[in-house]
Amino acid sequence: MSSGTLARRRAGGRHKKRRGRPAGLWADAWHDLRRRPMFVASVILIGVLLLMAAWPSLFTSIDPFDARTCELRLARQTPTPGHPFGRDNQGCDLFARTVYGARNSIVIGMLTTLATAVIGGLLGLLAAFHSRWADAVLSRVTEIFFAIPAILGALLIASTFRDSEVDSILLVVFALTILGWPMAFRIMRAAVITAMSQDFVTAARALGAGPWRIMTRHLLPNALAPVIVISTINLGGFIAAEAALSFLGVGVRSPDISWGLMIAEARDRFQYAPLPLVFPALFLSVTVLAFIMLGDAVRDALDPKLR
Amino acid sequence: MRVTKGAWLVAGTALLALTVAACGSGAPAGGGEGGDTPVRMEIGEPKNQLVPGLTTEAEGAEVLGALFEPLVKYTKDRQAEPNVAESVASDDNKTWTIKLNQGWTWHDGEPLTAQNYVDAWNWAAYKPNAASAAHFFQMVEGFEDVNPSEEGAQPAAKTMKGLEAVDDLTIRVRLTRPNSQFRLMLGYTAFYPLPAKAFDSNGKITQKYMQQPIGMGLFKMDKPYRKGTDQVIDLSVYEGFKGDKPKNWKQLEFRIYSGQSAAETAYNDLQAENIDVHDSIPSSQLISAQTALGDRYHDDPTSLISYIGFPITANPAFAKPEVRKAISMAIDRKTIAEQVFSGARSPADDFISPAVDGYRPGACTEACSYDPAKAKELYAQAGGPPRIDLGYNADGGHKEWMEAVANNLRANLGIQVQLKPEEKFGVILTALEKHEYKGAFRIAWLYDYPSMENYLTPMFGKAAAKGGSNYSGWTNDQFDELINKGNEARTPAQAIKFYQQADDLLLKDMPYVPVFFHRINWGHSTRIRNVELNMLDQVVWAKVEKADAA
Numbered sequence: 123m124s125s126g127t128l129a130r131r132r133a134g135g136r137h138k139k140r141r142g143r144p145a146g147l148w149a150d151a152w153h154d155l156r157r158r159p160m161f162v163a164s165v166i167l168i169g170v171l172l173l174m175a176a177w178p179s180l181f182t183s184i185d186p187f188d189a190r191t192c193e194l195r196l197a198r199q200t201p202t203p204g205h206p207f208g209r210d211n212q213g214c215d216l217f218a219r220t221v222y223g224a225r226n227s228i229v230i231g232m233l234t235t236l237a238t239a240v241i242g243g244l245l246g247l248l249a250a251f252h253s254r255w256a257d258a259v260l261s262r263v264t265e266i267f268f269a270i271p272a273i274l275g276a277l278l279i280a281s282t283f284r285d286s287e288v289d290s291i292l293l294v295v296f297a298l299t300i301l302g303w304p305m306a307f308r309i310m311r312a313a314v315i316t317a318m319s320q321d322f323v324t325a326a327r328a329l330g331a332g333p334w335r336i337m338t339r340h341l342l343p344n345a346l347a348p349v350i351v352i353s354t355i356n357l358g359g360f361i362a363a364e365a366a367l368s369f370l371g372v373g374v375r376s377p378d379i380s381w382g383l384m385i386a387e388a389r390d391r392f393q394y395a396p397l398p399l400v401f402p403a404l405f406l407s408v409t410v411l412a413f414i415m416l417g418d419a420v421r422d423a424l425d426p427k428l429r
Numbered sequence: 430m431r432v433t434k435g436a437w438l439v440a441g442t443a444l445l446a447l448t449v450a451a452c453g454s455g456a457p458a459g460g461g462e463g464g465d466t467p468v469r470m471e472i473g474e475p476k477n478q479l480v481p482g483l484t485t486e487a488e489g490a491e492v493l494g495a496l497f498e499p500l501v502k503y504t505k506d507r508q509a510e511p512n513v514a515e516s517v518a519s520d521d522n523k524t525w526t527i528k529l530n531q532g533w534t535w536h537d538g539e540p541l542t543a544q545n546y547v548d549a550w551n552w553a554a555y556k557p558n559a560a561s562a563a564h565f566f567q568m569v570e571g572f573e574d575v576n577p578s579e580e581g582a583q584p585a586a587k588t589m590k591g592l593e594a595v596d597d598l599t600i601r602v603r604l605t606r607p608n609s610q611f612r613l614m615l616g617y618t619a620f621y622p623l624p625a626k627a628f629d630s631n632g633k634i635t636q637k638y639m640q641q642p643i644g645m646g647l648f649k650m651d652k653p654y655r656k657g658t659d660q661v662i663d664l665s666v667y668e669g670f671k672g673d674k675p676k677n678w679k680q681l682e683f684r685i686y687s688g689q690s691a692a693e694t695a696y697n698d699l700q701a702e703n704i705d706v707h708d709s710i711p712s713s714q715l716i717s718a719q720t721a722l723g724d725r726y727h728d729d730p731t732s733l734i735s736y737i738g739f740p741i742t743a744n745p746a747f748a749k750p751e752v753r754k755a756i757s758m759a760i761d762r763k764t765i766a767e768q769v770f771s772g773a774r775s776p777a778d779d780f781i782s783p784a785v786d787g788y789r790p791g792a793c794t795e796a797c798s799y800d801p802a803k804a805k806e807l808y809a810q811a812g813g814p815p816r817i818d819l820g821y822n823a824d825g826g827h828k829e830w831m832e833a834v835a836n837n838l839r840a841n842l843g844i845q846v847q848l849k850p851e852e853k854f855g856v857i858l859t860a861l862e863k864h865e866y867k868g869a870f871r872i873a874w875l876y877d878y879p880s881m882e883n884y885l886t887p888m889f890g891k892a893a894a895k896g897g898s899n900y901s902g903w904t905n906d907q908f909d910e911l912i913n914k915g916n917e918a919r920t921p922a923q924a925i926k927f928y929q930q931a932d933d934l935l936l937k938d939m940p941y942v943p944v945f946f947h948r949i950n951w952g953h954s955t956r957i958r959n960v961e962l963n964m965l966d967q968v969v970w971a972k973v974e975k976a977d978a979a
Contacts, residue, residue, distance in 0.1 A: 189839035194761065197768045212832055213768070371823065376832065376848055387829075390693065390713030 147347065151423040161419035167412040174221055175228040184218035186379060191215060198395040210384070210398040211391055220401050223379045227409060230294050230374075231361040237299040239353045242306025247345070249307070250314035251337060261311070264304035273366055275301045280372040290375045294367055298360050309352050313345030320344075347424040355417030358410040365406050381406040467663070467680035468957060468973060470706040471695035474685050476855075478639040478656060481621035482553030482560035487875065487966070490618045492683055494967040495664055496644035497621040498672060500527065500546075501612065503964035507785060507879035509612045512672075513541070513645075515598075517615060522607035522917070527615070529598040534669050535624045536649035543594035549623035551575065551588045552634065562619035564887075564897055568611070568916075570603045578895070587632065607917040609924050610880050616965070617877045647674065647970055648681055660685045673971035681970065692826055699952060706960060706968055708951035711826050715771040715950055722952040731966055732784035733947035734777055734884070735873040737819075737834065741940060742902030743864040750938045751811035754796045756869070757942040758804035759841035760834055762797070766945060769830045773950050777943035780884060780935045787881035787925040793936050793943060801841035808842050816845040818868030822854035827871055834944075861900040872900065872941070879964055881928045886912055889935060903940030 155161045174181055184191050192214040199209040207216035249260040279297040284290075317323060323340050331339070367373030368382030376383065381402040388398035475489030481497065484490055501509035501517060511517065513533055519525040533541040552558055554566040556576040566572050570591025575584045591603035604611065614620065622645065627638040640653035648664035662683040666674055684704055686695045692711040699707040700721055710718050710726075718726050737756065739747040747753060762776035779792035819835055821827040828850065835846040849868055851857050860866035876883045886893065891909050893899035908931050915927030935941075953960045959974045 189836040192836050192840065194764045194768050194833055194836070211769075211829060212836060214836075371850075377835075387832075390711070393717055 147424065151420070154423040155419055158419050158423075160415050161423075164412045164415040164419065167408065168416060171224055171228060171409055171412065174224040176225075178218075178221045178225065181221045182215070182218040184215045186214055186218040186222050187377065191218070198391070198398070200397065207401050208397050211387060211395065216398055216401055219379055219384060220381070220405055223381045223384060223402060224405065224409070226291060226374050226378060226380045227361045227364055227406070230291060230298075230364045231357045231413070233295045234298045234302060234360040234364075235353045235357045237295065238302040238306050238356065239349055241299065242303035242308075243310045243346075243349050245303070246307040246310025246349075247314055247337065247342065250311045250318065251333065251341065257311075260307070264307050267301060267304045270301060272301045273363060276363060276367055277370060277372055280367055284372055290373065290378065294364055294373050297367070298363055302356065302360065305352060305356065306349055309348045310345055313348050314341050317341050317344040351417060351421040351424055353417075354420050355414055358413035358417065361413065362406070362410050465680070466678075467682035468678055468706070468970075468975070469682045469684055469704045470968065471686050471698070471704050471708070472662075472683045473691060474687050475656065477561070479642050479654065480560075480627075480634055480639055481549060481618050481623070482558070482562045484618050485561045485877075490965070491967055492662055493618050493621065493642075493644075494646070494965070495648040495681060495683075495970060496642055496646045496650060497618075498533075498644075498646040498670075499617070500615040500620060503613075503616055503879055505964070507964065509616055509878075512616075514615070517612045519611075522609045522611070522919070523604050525602045525604070525611055526595075527600040527602065529600070530671070531598065533645055533671050535626075535645050536643045536667050536669075537624070537626070538669065539624060539626075540597075541622065541645050542597045543600045544597075545622035545624055546600050546620075547588075547592050547594045548625070548628065549621065550592060552623065552628070552632070553619060554589055555587060556584045558633075564893070565614065565617070565619045567892070568604045568606070568608050570605050572605075578892075606913065609918055609921065610878075610882050610916060613878045613880050615878075619877075646670070647672065675971055676974050678973075678975045688824065691824065699954060702954045702956065705954040705957050706951070707953075708949060708962070708966065708968070710950040710952055712770045712773060712829070712950075713826075715773050718950070718952060725955065726952045727950070727960075727962075728773065729949050729951075729962060730784060731947050731949040732782045732876040732879070733873055733949075734780075734782050734943060735774075735871060735945045735947065736777075736941035736943055738870050738872045738901055738941045740861060740864070740866050740868070740870075740901065743861075744867045746814040746817075747869070749811045749813075751807050752813040753939040753942060755804045755808035755811065755813060755842065756838065757796045757939060758798065758800045758807070760837050760942070760944065761799045762944060763799065765830055765833045765837075769833055770945075773948045774945035775948075777946050780932055780941070780943055781881050782876065782884065783946060785876065785879050785881045785884070786921065787928055787932075789929065789932075792932065796936065796939055797943060804841055805843065808844075813842070813844070816847070818847050818849050820849040820851060820857050820866070820868045820870040822857065822871075823850040823852060825854065831871060858900070864902070870900075873947075875966075881925060881932075882912065882915060885928060885931055885935075889940060901940040903938065905934055905938070908934045 192212050193209070194213040196209050197211050197213040199205065199213075201208045205215050205217065207220060210216050210219065245260055249257040276297040279300060280293055283293055318341065323336060326336055326340055364373055364380065365382030365385065368380040369386040371386065374380035374383055384402040385399055385406075388395070392399050472491055473488040475484065475492060476486045477483040477489060479489060479492055479496070481493060484493055498513050500512060500514040502512040504510050509517070513530060515528045515530045517525065517527050529541065529543060535541060550566055550569075553560040553562050554569070554572055554575050556563070563576055566589065567576070569589050571586065571589035574586040575589055577584060591605075593601045595601050602611070623634070624643050626643060627634050629635050640655060641650050643649070647666060647670050649667040651663045651665050654662045662685070664681040664683075666679045686692070692709050693714070695704060695707050696710055696714050696718070698704045737760070739753055741747055766772060766774045766776055776797070778790060778794065778797050779788055781788045781792070783790075817838070819831060821831045831848055835848055838844060838846045857866060857870050861870070874884060874888060887898050889899055889903060889908060890897070890912065891904040891906070894902055894904055911927045911931040911934070915924040915931070918924035918927060949962065949966055951962070956976055957973050958976050959972050961969050961972060963969050
């Protein structure tokens with residue numbers, strides 16, 4: 123990894139020279155990323171998954187929400203033409219269910235990532251930039267949240283509100299956000315504090331820039347990269363967490379489809395009917411892996427120091 | 430009623446029990462002295478303290494069955510044969526004389542007397558004690574005095590005038606009207622006696638007794654059981670017991686399993702020989718259990734029936750019989766029995782279990798057969814609701830078959846079905862009792878005593894609609910009248926005729942939809958042999974032998 127990064131930095135350097143003017147952080151990173159096979163592979167995978175989440179009907183003509191497509195008497199049938207993954211324990215088409223399962227996983231992963239980045243990022247910026255008092259309070263609060271084991275905490279929140287009429291998908295997002303935002307907070311706060319000690323901030327201040335201008339023009343752009351990196355990596359983690367909650371029965375609920383739910387439904391008969399468990403598990407692993415790979419690549423490109 | 434939370438739920442009256450049952454025996458191989466290590470059985474946590482009048486579900490009944498010995502036992506052909514009682518006799522089915530055998534003693538050595546029975550039954554019937562078995566005594570003269578049916582009314586007496594200990598070994602029971610089923614009932618948990626020591630000076634059962642009951646059965650309790658805290662109940666053979674005793678072992682341990690996958694966990698323990706008897710092998714493991722356990726796997730008929738119930742009085746959407754019939758006809762019982770239960774259940778075709786006399790194969794032919802086209806038509810004509818909720822308890826292994834039923838209804842009726850899993854069955858029952866539950870629900874019934882009547886009165890009788898286990902709220906005066914006629918009939922054959930007429934009213938109206946007749950799937954470890962279940966699906970401990978002590 124380190125030699126690759128070195129090569130990348132050299133390449134970046136050459137690039138700058140060729141273009142004759144210094145490239146910005148983002149252009150540089152993009153140039154760097156395009157050449158990394160890991161990045162390209164993960165982007166292709168994620169592209170397919172996003173397509174699957176947005177238009178699952180492109181992949182299968184069977185609507186898994188139509189109970190008429192389920193044939194209980196054919197339960198656990200192994201793959202046949204038209205049913206490439208076979209059928210699950212209820213006799214429903216496994217491929218269609220797996221494809222439609224992508225949507226909830228990806229929607230939950232993205233919404234949670236967005237929510238944690240926005241909440242954690244804003245609070246981090248405020249804590250670092252504002253009074254010491256606000257910083258102390260917010261930092262202690264995040265420490266409290268850090269002390270809660272994530273899955274256990276999410277389990278508690280999700281099970282507490284599960285009887286309410288709240289949509290089960292939003293509930294999962296809510297539970298994971300509550301426990302996930304401190305990470306973004308810490309990263310943002312550290313990055314802002316580092317940026318604040320830079321000369322250009324002092325210069326801006328000396329030139330009479332107000333706090334709003336300093337925050338938006340100088341601090342935020344310089345502190346954004348690490349938050350984006352950590353969020354991308356966490357996205358995979360949130361998808362896995364959603365599957366865990368659904369598996370435990372407090373996440374997405376039937377008749378909604380989720381990979382975690384499918385795994386839970388298939389586990390008791392795994393010994394003699396492994397496919398209904400294997401396929402959603404495979405999709406889940408590949409998705410999580412793709413997002414983590416993407417996060418890794420973005421991190422290397424944006425912030426070589428983090429390696 | 431025994432309500433089962435597990436594989437079966439029963440609601441109602443006296444009988445059944447909950448879920449997963451438990452049994453276990455197990456004797457570790459302990460060299461030549463097999464008698465020292467306990468035989469271990471899996472049970473679910475008893476719902477109440479271990480007192481006969483408080484126990485109307487299967488888990489607690491399994492433990493009490495080891496601590497107490499019933500007045501009568503049931504033979505294979507479902508007759509009551511005298512056990513602790515020497516005889517149970519009546520000329521008119523109205524005044525009954527129960528004579529006790531001589532020489533029975535309590536675990537503390539005190540003799541068992543007729544008064545012990547009278548005390549226990551009066552305690553269970555007395556309204557302030559809020560015993561769940563109280564309704565068993567409502568046919569006794571004077572029940573209304575100790576347990577007035579009016580809400581808030583105070584009892585006028587503490588004892589029923591129809592109950593009398595004539596001498597030390599003779600109990601006389603006068604019923605308000607003739608009841609030919611009375612002798613059969615006496616084998617149930619609710620009719621166990623209580624020793625004088627159980628009561629304090631106010632006639633309440635002491636806390637000490639509740640934790641460590643003194644019984645008169647094969648086993649005595651070695652140490653107090655603190656419900657909710659203790660995960661095992663330890664028993665040992667009472668040497669003064671008058672009946673048969675196990676040949677080569679003395680210790681019995683009930684191990685309590687709880688939580689979502691209790692039955693699965695216990696099944697793993699059975700395979701690892703950490704327990705010796707498991708009487709509720711989960712349906713998903715039935716195929717592997719046959720190979721893994723071989724001839725230690727058993728598949729026996731049981732009296733349990735599962736139904737889909739409707740809150741008829743609480744939700745007008747289910748008021749029309751045609752709606753309920755259409756739902757019944759949309760359920761593909763046969764395929765679910767095969768695919769989900771691997772044949773361990775069979776499609777139900779009557780409200781009555783094949784386990785009792787009076788069952789008629791095919792009684793529910795039209796409404797219980799799978800006919801999607803007709804179901805859809807009927808449902809549309811009757812204006813059935815476009816969306817229904819379907820409730821079940823998540824701890825009893827019901828998810829898969831409830832999903833299958835929901836898929837049937839969605840596909841065949843074209844309606845939306847939302848499954849509503851609840852943590853415990855009690856949540857649904859409590860909401861039903863308050864008439865707050867609006868969705869259809871699963872429910873199951875296990876008999877308390879082997880009589881057809883036990884499938885009718887507790888679930889559909891008018892009296893049971895108030896505080897009993899008539900959860901649909903369906904009532905019918907003609908139905909009650911037929912049951913009474915059956916109870917008063919002189920011969921069992923006559924009684925069954927009336928009961929069947931009452932059953933016909935159910936089949937016409939379908940307050941519940943019969944879904945499956947169950948089988949009990951149980952197994953035991955290699956450490957014991959000669960394991961069998963009695964007619965109440967409890968292990969016959971006296972016959973169990975440890976294999977390693979031979």
